[in-house]
Amino acid sequence: MDRMPAWADVVLIPLISLILAAILSALAILAIGESPAEAFYLMVDGALMRSSGWGYTLYYATNFIFTGLAVSVAFHAKLFNIGGEGQAALGGLGVALACLYIPWPHWSLALLGSAVGAAAFGALWALIPAYLQAKRGSHIVITTIMFNFIAAALLNYLLVNVLRPVGAMEPASASFAAATHLPTFQSMFSSEGNTLFRGSPANITFFIALIACVFVWLLIWRSKLGYEIRSQGYSESGAKYAGISPSRIIIIAMLISGALSGMMGVNATQGAAGRLILNSAEGAGFIGIAVALMGRNHPFGVLLASLLFGFLYQGGAELAMWTSIPRELIIVIQALVILFTGALDNMVRWPLEALFARLRKKEA
Amino acid sequence: MDLNTILQVLDSTVRLGTPLLLMCLAGLFSERAGIVDIGLEGKALVAAFFSAAIAYSTGSLMLGLLAGILSSLVLSLIHGVASITFRGNQLISGVALNFLASGLTVLIAQDWFGQGGRTPSLGDVRFHELTLPFAEALRPVPVIGPIYYDLISGHSILVYVAFLCVPVTWWVLYRTRFGLRLRAVGENPAAVDTAGISVVRLRFSAIIIAGVLCGLAGSYLATALQAGFVKEMTAGRGYIALAALIFAKWRPWYALSATMLFGLLQAVALRYQNIDLGGFIIPVQFMNALPYILTIVILAGFVGAANPPRAGGDPYVKER
Numbered sequence: 087m088d089r090m091p092a093w094a095d096v097v098l099i100p101l102i103s104l105i106l107a108a109i110l111s112a113l114a115i116l117a118i119g120e121s122p123a124e125a126f127y128l129m130v131d132g133a134l135m136r137s138s139g140w141g142y143t144l145y146y147a148t149n150f151i152f153t154g155l156a157v158s159v160a161f162h163a164k165l166f167n168i169g170g171e172g173q174a175a176l177g178g179l180g181v182a183l184a185c186l187y188i189p190w191p192h193w194s195l196a197l198l199g200s201a202v203g204a205a206a207f208g209a210l211w212a213l214i215p216a217y218l219q220a221k222r223g224s225h226i227v228i229t230t231i232m233f234n235f236i237a238a239a240l241l242n243y244l245l246v247n248v249l250r251p252v253g254a255m256e257p258a259s260a261s262f263a264a265a266t267h268l269p270t271f272q273s274m275f276s277s278e279g280n281t282l283f284r285g286s287p288a289n290i291t292f293f294i295a296l297i298a299c300v301f302v303w304l305l306i307w308r309s310k311l312g313y314e315i316r317s318q319g320y321s322e323s324g325a326k327y328a329g330i331s332p333s334r335i336i337i338i339a340m341l342i343s344g345a346l347s348g349m350m351g352v353n354a355t356q357g358a359a360g361r362l363i364l365n366s367a368e369g370a371g372f373i374g375i376a377v378a379l380m381g382r383n384h385p386f387g388v389l390l391a392s393l394l395f396g397f398l399y400q401g402g403a404e405l406a407m408w409t410s411i412p413r414e415l416i417i418v419i420q421a422l423v424i425l426f427t428g429a430l431d432n433m434v435r436w437p438l439e440a441l442f443a444r445l446r447k448k449e450a
Numbered sequence: 451m452d453l454n455t456i457l458q459v460l461d462s463t464v465r466l467g468t469p470l471l472l473m474c475l476a477g478l479f480s481e482r483a484g485i486v487d488i489g490l491e492g493k494a495l496v497a498a499f500f501s502a503a504i505a506y507s508t509g510s511l512m513l514g515l516l517a518g519i520l521s522s523l524v525l526s527l528i529h530g531v532a533s534i535t536f537r538g539n540q541l542i543s544g545v546a547l548n549f550l551a552s553g554l555t556v557l558i559a560q561d562w563f564g565q566g567g568r569t570p571s572l573g574d575v576r577f578h579e580l581t582l583p584f585a586e587a588l589r590p591v592p593v594i595g596p597i598y599y600d601l602i603s604g605h606s607i608l609v610y611v612a613f614l615c616v617p618v619t620w621w622v623l624y625r626t627r628f629g630l631r632l633r634a635v636g637e638n639p640a641a642v643d644t645a646g647i648s649v650v651r652l653r654f655s656a657i658i659i660a661g662v663l664c665g666l667a668g669s670y671l672a673t674a675l676q677a678g679f680v681k682e683m684t685a686g687r688g689y690i691a692l693a694a695l696i697f698a699k700w701r702p703w704y705a706l707s708a709t710m711l712f713g714l715l716q717a718v719a720l721r722y723q724n725i726d727l728g729g730f731i732i733p734v735q736f737m738n739a740l741p742y743i744l745t746i747v748i749l750a751g752f753v754g755a756a757n758p759p760r761a762g763g764d765p766y767v768k769e770r
Contacts (some may be wrong), residue, residue: 114554118561188641222747225758227488227541227723228696231689232742239739247733373544412560412567419526421546422501429543436536 091443100380100387100427102434107422120409127410129401134391139400141271141286146370147396148288148353149174151295154300154392155373156346158199158383162306163339164319169215170347171371172237173208177348179241180207182249183360185262194267200356201349203292207346209341209402216340220333228342234371245364259362263450269358287358295353297384298346306344306385313340347371376420379428395420453593457600459717464605464653465675466720467713468612469494470686473696475584475619476663481698482623482763483638483656489529490552490664491688497522497668498553502569503562503680509575514673519665525551528662533652534562537765547689556681567681569672577606577674605672608666614731615663619702632656636759640767649766693745696756711742739749 108142108420112122131137161165167173180203190196215229249259269290271283306312317325318335326332355366373395381387402416424450426434473490480487497518505514525547532543556567563569582603582605588601612677623629635652654727670685672679694712698704718725726732746754 102736114557118557151513166539168541168545217551218750222751224756226753228692229746229749231488232693232745235686235689235742236746239735243735246735292516332505372545372549375542379542410560410564412556412557414553414560414567417549418557419553421549421553424542424549425528425532428541429546430536430539431538432533432536433538444597 090439092118094389094442096382098438099361099434100382100432102438103424103426104380106426106434107152107419110422111415111419114415115411118411120411125405125409125411128404131253131395132322132407133397133400134405136284138284138405140401141283141288142400143393144288144292145286145353145358145396145397148292148295149350149368149370150345150348150373150377150395151389152298152353152394154377154388155369155374155385156343157374157378158381158385158388159302159306159315159346160343161340162312162319162376163206163315163335164322165219165232165336165339166227167212167340167343167347168227168372168375169233169344170374171367171369172230172234173211173344173347174350174354174367174371175237175241175365176209176211177204177351178366179244179350180204180364181351181352182259185356186249186259186268189263192264192270193266196360197268197290197352200266201352204348204351205247205382208351209345209346210343212340213337214346216337219340220336226336230438238365241366242364245362249362257364261361262356266356267360268352270357283446287365289353289357291353291357294349295391297347299389300345300449303385309336315340319338326387347374358392373420376424376427380423452629453596456570457470457596459714459721460601461604461706462717462720463710463752464601464715465713466716467710468605468609469670469675469687469692470694470709470712471706472612472615472663472670473688473700474694474709475615476660476667476697477692478619478693478700478702478705479656479663480660481695481762482636482759483653484634484639484759484764485529485533485653485657486540486544486661486763487529488689488692489525489547489551490660490691491684492548493522493525493661493664493685494671494688495548495551495555495682496525497519498670498672498683499559499569499679501665501673502572503576505673506569506572506678511575511673514575515637515666517670518672519662522665522668523658523661526657526664526758530654530657530739533765534571534650534657537767538764539764554558555679559681559687561680564706569679572673572677575673576677578607579604579606580610584713597690604669605702605753608670608674609708611666612670613706616706619705622704627657633759636761639761643766643768649768653766691739693741696758697748699756700759704769715740 097367115122115125133143153174156170157167178300183198184203185196188199190199210235215226215233218224218229245257250257251260271288275282312336314330315327317330318332322332350370354361377388377395378390382389398416398419402413405411406413459624473494477487477490478555500521501514501518504517505511529543529547532538534539540769559569583601589595603672623633630644631652635649639649671683690712694705694708715737719734723734724731
């Protein structure tokens with residue numbers, strides 16, 4: 087079958103998939119007796135019309151950029167890292183340990199230290215599944231799912247038995263020292279008499295996420311390692327023939343992926359919560375899958391998809407507050423996006439390919 | 451520990467192992483036909499919701515069970531269309547279906563019942579425990595009596611159905627033509643196709659069987675084990691069943707022992723919380739994570755290799 091023009095592959099297919107997901111979501115809203123147009127208006131109003139709404143949207147987007155990049159780096163090596171949730175949880179643990187046990191003099195140093203902790207712990211949590219895939223051939227999807235559950239149990243244990251302050255009821259660590267608090271958008275962008283991003287959790291980590299996008303782009307398309315990762319993903323036997331060791335690439339790609347997932351902890355645990363809480367990853371590890379699929383595994387696409395999902399998350403919270411639509415609507419939308427852009431890709435692609443082939447025939 | 455305690459733990463092992471067993475057999479049919487199914491969790495979850503919701507609304511347990519199975523089948527067919535018809539990624543489709551189930555059940559439950567994503571309690575409309583013949587009469591007999599009365603008798607009909615599914619699965623897979631073809635299509639679909647047998651039809655049949663079994667598992671959770679649906683009530687059981695499937699090396703009788711082992715772990719964790727081994731305390735979180743840790747150990751190859759069906763996960767493209 088003839089190839090489609092590149093723009094159709096990159097823009098048209100995700101757009102059509104997104105429209106299909108949106109139509110089904112609108113039908114779901116109609117079915118529970120609410121107006122889709124009104125719901126959409128409420129979401130836009132709550133997420134984009136005020137700077138505090140943007141503060142939440144960008145906060146969520148920051149989480150999703152990290153986990154989305156993590157999934158897409160693994161995808162480039164043809165690995166499906168479904169363990170972002172566990173890696174992000176461990177990243178949060180790394181952040182908490184760095185913030186709790188090291189007396190940082192200034193937030194900038196604390197940020198450096200916690201970023202190292204987050205990346206190291208996230209990468210470590212990806213290492214064992216990566217090793218098992220590389221050396222034992224055990225499927226990375228199964229092992230990373232298992233590691234999500236093991237991570238949840240581990241954090242539950244640590245928060246209940248080790249990190250919880252004496253006398254506290256809630257399974258959460260002590261609050262971090264004031265010196266580790268990251269500058270929020272409110273403190274960075276507000277001027278005298280004009281408070282912006284009031285009370286919202288967006289913080290300086292957003293810019294680190296943007297840097298991570300550039301880093302991943304450089305890594306995948308402008309470095310030798312990235313070339314090797316892509317070759318491995320395209321054809322393992324071809325890469326092997328070219329002298330690229332598959333197990334080395336699997337392990338390196340998964341370490342980078344795990345580190346990126348873990349970095350989410352800087353935003354959620356240090357930037358927003360100021361302490362380690364149970365379920366600190368808030369499902370963002372899984373949204374990373376939707377974000378990577380929608381963003382076509384390109385950092386710029388991941389950025390756009392993350393902003394979209396940040397909008398959906400914040401808008402969904404607004405909906406839950408003002409209407410009878412529960413927050414779970416967002417999970418449905420997320421499922422539909424994964425379904426259409428991931429699993430049912432060919433449903434959109436094949437008719438389009440046929441259409442373009444016919445157009446080309448007419449021209450000829 | 452006396453006989454009574456042991457019997458109680460084993461009794462709850464059977465109760466907790468049953469949904470795992472049903473989902474594990476569902477995964478077995480699907481994966482033996484070459485369709486990887488990580489959507490077991492989602493299918494059981496929708497089945498749990500719809501069985502409870504319909505049983506509550508109509509007052510009929512059978513209609514509830516039917517609704518549970520049908521809803522699970524719908525997800526199965528979406529999985530089939532995505533992974534067989536459109537040759538999509540089976541893993542991604544499974545992930546999507548799990549999220550779809552987790553979101554939709556709460557969305558619909560909230561709309562129908564307005565109780566924060568749960569159904570009202572079913573009260574008396576649920577599967578009751580059966581007392582097998584002679585159970586009362588045999589009860590006074592030492593050892594055998596209590597074992598028969600407490601452990602073997604006194605479960606809901608779905609438990610017996612689940613246990614019956616094990617020999618039936620074995621028989622279907624290893625003693626029928628359909629089973630031979632099913633196993634073949636998971637190992638080498640091209641060979642099956644060459645023999646003039648439809649790969650697509652075989653794989654869809656496998657997926658439908660998986661849908662029915664997951665439907666039973668979900669209905670069991672909401673209308674037998676508990677009386678009503680609560681948000682996320684499958685609680686990762688679909689993934690434990692997936693782990694058990696690897697543990698069982700994709701074989702029916704091993705599936706029974708693997709799921710009962712994992713059921714036992716859950717029963718012990720539920721009963722004892724933190725276990726004190728003479729000063730050394732095993733935390734309850736460790737017991738909860740043990741099925742997953744054991745699966746990793748198996749996958750690492752310390753207890754023999756677990757080789758999945760060879761064509762698992764690959765869409766079949768007919769030669770042109």
